[in-house]
Amino acid sequence: MIFATFLMSLREIRRNTMRSILTMLGIVIGVAAVITMTIIGEGATQSVKNDISALGDNMLIVSPGAARRGPVSSGSKSFTDADVSAIESQIGGIAAMAPAASRGATVVYGNLNVSTQVMGTTEGYVEVRGYKLAQGRLLNDVDVRSGTAVCVLGETVRKALFGTGDAIGTSLRVGKVTCTVVGVLAPKGSSAMGQDQDDVLLIPLRQFQRRMSGNRDIPTIYISVDDSRPTAAVKARIEALLRERRGIQRGSEDDFNVRDMAEIAATVSSATGALTALLGAIAAVSLLVGGIGIMNIMLVSVTERTREIGIRIAIGALGREVMLQFLTEAVVLSTLGGVIGIITGVAMGFGVTSLMKIPFVPTPGIIIISFAFSAIVGVAFGYLPARKAAKLSPIEALRHE
8 A cells, every 4th residue: 555655656746747846946955955064064174183183193282471372472481401301201191202493594405595494303303293204314313412414304395496306415505504405204285274384494403503593492392192191181291390390380370381282173173063063054944945845835736636635535545545645745755855965965065075175074974864854854744735635525625626
């Protein structure tokens, strides 16, 4: 019986093809909009996570200046070698650490030059920031301790000065300093803030302090936390140690800032997740509009087919059988619209994420929910027309013109 009812529903839908298409359109648009918005939102969230992760794994960034003031101010007290040693020896759970100081400089090779960020740091910088080596070698402990005049190039700098040529072993003039290229970093791309992470040149921290900054200040300390330790716990211990070393009284504000990239990633993910949910909820309203469209069309269909209903009831059809037929038609229309909407939404999501150059992240749960919701809409909004058809009096129905 159910199969026969289903076939009759398909016959009625096919008999009024244009009206059926227009009826399904609201459901198609609603489901497609929900899925597209969700895919775009999830893709944007994943893109931000990837960008933050690219800055370094489980990374803490320690810098002078209170957190509310943002970047280092002129009155901020920089860190010292003793601070770095204290953190390294007294704080557990640190996988790698790299004190660093930087400034912009012009790098010259032959008749070519390029402006870049010169980073004075130690051998741990590459590990903390998640860089990979493409050619040559990295800075080592001997370079750092003795301040050897060597440098490691980011891909942007290498490409600007050497093109397809080999940079290893050549001498560059960095500001007033001459250094020998010993390594080239693999490309890393842009950060979450749009900064080119390959536009960098690494030299030993001692060399930077002696020849470029003229002081022993350490403006930034990059720390990679071991995977087995929560970054929040390590962060709290570093803050306690630095407060003690910098003589900050209880209740006074810190004159330094420890940024936890895991916390930043979680905050951003939460914000983008809420935005995705909001966009999905707004798009879901069109599903209700589509459901109302189904109800209106089914009510018109009941009116048009009043005599047919009267004949069926007169020859012995039960009211529940008539009701089942109209409910089946409504469900078929809505579920068919849901399937088309899913295909359309996934295709649109793929196209938009490709244009925006963000990850394509379809969410099976949302797709299943959208399809189920479209079926529920068919039942909910098809019930009233079906009930009206089932309650028709056969005599009145047969008299209907």
